[in-house]
Amino acid sequence: MAATAKFEMSMFDGRGDFSMWSQKMKAILMQQRCARALDNSWPAELPPDNVIRTIGETKTASELWNKLKAQYEPKTVPNKCFLLKQFFSFKMDPSVDLEENLNRFTKLTQDLANCDEKLSQDQLAVVLLNSISDRHRDLKNALEYGR
Incomplete structure (x- = not known):
């Protein structure tokens, strides 16, 4: 059954x-x-x-x-520009945990994908790396230089 x-x-x-x-x-x-x-x-x-x-x-x-x-899920040019601006200026919010920050980042990438905007893995990595605050400089350097 x-x-x-x-x-x-x-x-x-x-x-x-x-x-x-x-x-x-x-x-x-x-x-x-x-x-x-x-x-x-x-x-x-x-x-x-x-x-x-x-x-x-x-x-x-x-x-x-x-x-x-x-x-x-509008695919208009102004909506796409707004999402791209949010994506490329994304910064992690220190008042919320890492998981919530990654959820916000993923939502932005999915919203852009829904607007038929293709982002390369390099673009995703650079924006995510730049979103880490200078307070975590050691982590940022380790990720950036592979140490």
Whole structure:
């Protein structure tokens, strides 16, 4: 007898991080072998009113997904410039732990990837290295010069 697991995830209400929400949703759909749901029918439950106004008269789950992506993951030039500026000026916040700083950095890189911006491993390494404060100069030197 196969065990089944039930995953519950809140509906996207227009607030918060759409990129993270969509990744979680895709992971759940893939895990449940339901990823094709994005190509077929309308969901049984409707999202909150503010999101309904945004999605309008969509007929399929795929159409709904694409409208939400267009609304909450804009690939406009000003948005891309804003994200690039945030990325290249990224500095680690000393008031939060390393994991939270790395989460912020990863979110920036994912947001840029969602805008079709390709960043090389060298660019990622340099920006991350430059984000370390001078207070950790020894760590920075060890990473930079491979000691």
